[in-house]
Amino acid sequence: MRLYEYVARRLLLMIFVLLALSVLIFYLTRGLLPPTTALAAYITPRMDDSAKLSVARALGVATTSCPSYSAFVSLQGGCVVPLWGQYVGWLENALAGNWGLTLLPGISGTDTTWHVFFSRFPYTAELAIAGAFLTIIIGIPLGIVSATHNNKLPDHISRMVSLGGYSIPQFWFGAVLQILFVLYIRVNGSGLLSANSTVATRCVICFSGVVPGEIARYSGIPLLDGILSLNFPYFWDSVVALILPALTLAITSIGAISRIVRSSMMEVLRQDYITLARSKGLKENVVIYRHALRNAILPAVTVSGLLVAYLLGGAVIVEIVFSWPGVGNASLAAANVLDINFLELYVLVTAVIIVVTNLAVDVIYAKLDPRIRY
Amino acid sequence: MKASKPEESQSSDRYGRRADLKYALHLLRRNPIVLAGVTISVASVLLALLSPLIVNPTSWDQQPLNLRLCWNNPIVNWQIANVFNCGGSAVYPLGTDSYGRSLLQMIILAIPVDLEIAFEVVASAVVIGVFFGGLAGYKGGIVDEAILRVTDVFLAIPGILLAIVLIVVLGRSLPTLTIAVLTTWWPYYVRLMRSQVLSEKEKPYVERLRAMGAGDVRILYGHIVQNSIYPVLVQATLDIGSVILTVSALTFIGLTPSPLLPELGNLANQGIQYIFTAPWLILFPGLTILIISLGFNLLGDGIRDVFDPRLRR
Numbered sequence: 029m030r031l032y033e034y035v036a037r038r039l040l041l042m043i044f045v046l047l048a049l050s051v052l053i054f055y056l057t058r059g060l061l062p063p064t065t066a067l068a069a070y071i072t073p074r075m076d077d078s079a080k081l082s083v084a085r086a087l088g089v090a091t092t093s094c095p096s097y098s099a100f101v102s103l104q105g106g107c108v109v110p111l112w113g114q115y116v117g118w119l120e121n122a123l124a125g126n127w128g129l130t131l132l133p134g135i136s137g138t139d140t141t142w143h144v145f146f147s148r149f150p151y152t153a154e155l156a157i158a159g160a161f162l163t164i165i166i167g168i169p170l171g172i173v174s175a176t177h178n179n180k181l182p183d184h185i186s187r188m189v190s191l192g193g194y195s196i197p198q199f200w201f202g203a204v205l206q207i208l209f210v211l212y213i214r215v216n217g218s219g220l221l222s223a224n225s226t227v228a229t230r231c232v233i234c235f236s237g238v239v240p241g242e243i244a245r246y247s248g249i250p251l252l253d254g255i256l257s258l259n260f261p262y263f264w265d266s267v268v269a270l271i272l273p274a275l276t277l278a279i280t281s282i283g284a285i286s287r288i289v290r291s292s293m294m295e296v297l298r299q300d301y302i303t304l305a306r307s308k309g310l311k312e313n314v315v316i317y318r319h320a321l322r323n324a325i326l327p328a329v330t331v332s333g334l335l336v337a338y339l340l341g342g343a344v345i346v347e348i349v350f351s352w353p354g355v356g357n358a359s360l361a362a363a364n365v366l367d368i369n370f371l372e373l374y375v376l377v378t379a380v381i382i383v384v385t386n387l388a389v390d391v392i393y394a395k396l397d398p399r400i401r402y
Numbered sequence: 403m404k405a406s407k408p409e410e411s412q413s414s415d416r417y418g419r420r421a422d423l424k425y426a427l428h429l430l431r432r433n434p435i436v437l438a439g440v441t442i443s444v445a446s447v448l449l450a451l452l453s454p455l456i457v458n459p460t461s462w463d464q465q466p467l468n469l470r471l472c473w474n475n476p477i478v479n480w481q482i483a484n485v486f487n488c489g490g491s492a493v494y495p496l497g498t499d500s501y502g503r504s505l506l507q508m509i510i511l512a513i514p515v516d517l518e519i520a521f522e523v524v525a526s527a528v529v530i531g532v533f534f535g536g537l538a539g540y541k542g543g544i545v546d547e548a549i550l551r552v553t554d555v556f557l558a559i560p561g562i563l564l565a566i567v568l569i570v571v572l573g574r575s576l577p578t579l580t581i582a583v584l585t586t587w588w589p590y591y592v593r594l595m596r597s598q599v600l601s602e603k604e605k606p607y608v609e610r611l612r613a614m615g616a617g618d619v620r621i622l623y624g625h626i627v628q629n630s631i632y633p634v635l636v637q638a639t640l641d642i643g644s645v646i647l648t649v650s651a652l653t654f655i656g657l658t659p660s661p662l663l664p665e666l667g668n669l670a671n672q673g674i675q676y677i678f679t680a681p682w683l684i685l686f687p688g689l690t691i692l693i694i695s696l697g698f699n700l701l702g703d704g705i706r707d708v709f710d711p712r713l714r715r
Contacts, residue, residue, distance in 0.1 A: 044551065045554045049559065191696065191699055194640075195643055196692050197647050197654075197670075199688070200687075203670075203674065203677055203684045207685075337557075337560055341562045342560075371567050378559065378560055382557075
């Protein structure tokens with residue numbers, strides 16, 4: 029099979045998986061909860077019953093023969109569209125971006141779910157990317173060192189780090205970091221930007237569409253906005269605010285990736301071509317970093333695909349501990365007020381990201397390792 | 403397995419499993435870290451079993467009035483030492499919580515709750531994994547494809563998120579929590595068992611069994627599964643800790659049936675609002691989770707060393 033055939037097959041599978049996933053989520057949220065729960069995002073208290081009924085009809089939840097809204101609420105026979113019919117209507121609305129109004133406390137009914145989600149999502153993305161970055165720059169060297177110093181002190185340290193990372197509750201680690209930093213070292217470790225930085229958000233050199241003196245939001249990601257607007261105090265504040273949450277998020281995956289790199293590195297170091305490289309008189313560093321690492325890093329590439337999924341999920345806990353203004357933090361609020369649409373949107377967006385990343389990783393893997401056939 | 407320890411291969415041939423057990427004990431003695439893992443995990447299970455005898459199991463619902471008053475009294479100088487000593491530090495070695503209960507007692511009551519959920523989730527996941535994973539690996543073809551695609555769907559959602567949705571939909575209770583975590587956990591076991599069966603079913607003894615006229619069910623669940631289940635059991639041991647982490651994370655963010663429930667994440671949850679005034683509320687329950695899950699991880703690591711001959715060198 030050629031590469032493009034493989035990619036085409038995977039794309040088809042991807043669409044299938046996403047459709048199946050949407051059915052699952054639809055069934056969980058709409059099939060198991062009464063139809064009025066999801067309707068809450070589309071109706072306002074001020075609407076009269078006929079307006080509510082027409083909204084329900086437009087969404088494909090109530091049938092056209094339904095006499096009144098109260099009949100619909102009491103689930104009168106012939107009033108509620110069967111589930112598969114509801115699914116079609118739901119999917120149409122979902123793909124059109126019609127996710128209703130948000131029910132999140134404080135901003136309930138004033139903004140659309142779609143807008144609330146995507147204005148918060150950059151923060152989560154920033155956290156997840158920073159977590160992945162820390163995982164890679166700490167985890168991979170840790171794995172290499174523990175493989176080259178097998179059963180010596182660096183190996184033991186790396187083993188403790190990885191076992192500790194597997195075993196430590198993330199919320200607890202985050203809380204301990206906060207206690208240490210805030211109570212004793214008195215550094216701003218709460219994950220919130222310091223007070224003067226909100227003022228410093230105003231752009232210095234402004235790109236199109238941003239008026240000088242206004243708050244610069246090109247990407248929504250604070251770190252990136254700080255660079256783009258050449259606002260370095262803001263940039264620095266975002267970096268400082270990011271360190272502890274990102275470390276908390278990465279602590280588990282650092283251990284995982286270092287163990288993977290360690291075992292694959294040890295496997296590679298036993299092979300003949302490494303002995304050859306050494307017998308040619310190459311320096312040990314060259315042997316390890318030029319010859320061995322290239323092959324040993326491959327399994328870590330596969331895992332880094334799963335890493336995204338893991339970090340996006342783990343972000344929920346970290347965001348809550350650090351009061352991070354991302355989607356994970358809002359998802360708990362959404363769960364508390366039964367904002368079904370927000371949760372559905374969150375699940376679907378992360379699922380799309382995970383599925384696409386997995387595909388990309390597999391393709392990159394095949395490019396990196398010519399031995400892989402489809 | 404036997405070839406990799408030449409110095410014992412003679413006795414191993416003669417005594418078979420007994421020699422393996424002896425070898426495992428030898429490894430245990432040689433490796434203090436694994437010994438620590440065994441000690442911690444056995445101790446936590448014992449503590450969980452004995453917990454109703456140590457602490458009155460209904461005491462979590464009682465909120466001593468004087469302690470509540472001490473906690474919520476604005477006149478009391480709100481300093482860490484004062485609040486910690488609300489009931490006297492000799493009576494309450496780990497301090498009291500915001501409901502005026504002894505934190506140590508609550509932690510002892512919470513350990514069986516968490517361990518029970520963890521064992522339920524892992525055991526169910528192993529059973530599901532052995533059944534469907536074995537089926538997928540052994541049958542191949544469309545059965546394999548169908549089972550794999552279903553796991554794909556579940557693996558495409560971050561576990562915590564799926565669990566949150568499930569708890570919201572099904573309601574907040576301990577069984578729901580178990581089901582929610584199990585829903586995110588089983589696909590890994592199906593994948594793991596499938597890959598084990600795939601490599602095991604090509605071995606000559608399977609051919610021999612088939613030639614002897616053994617049925618598929620007997621070959622798969624009687625022989626192949628028995629020979630390939632060790633990695634699954636190792637994963638199960640490692641996962642006890644991870645399940646406790648996930649469950650406590652979910653209860654920590656507030657997805658519990660009751661804020662009073664003694665459950666390690668739930669105990670830590672009431673600590674987050676007092677994080678800078680009463681840090682022990684989050685420190686000790688979290689530390690308990692860390693120790694228990696570290697114990698099972700060390701145990702799983704040790705078992706893997708014993709059963710995986712490639713790592714013995």
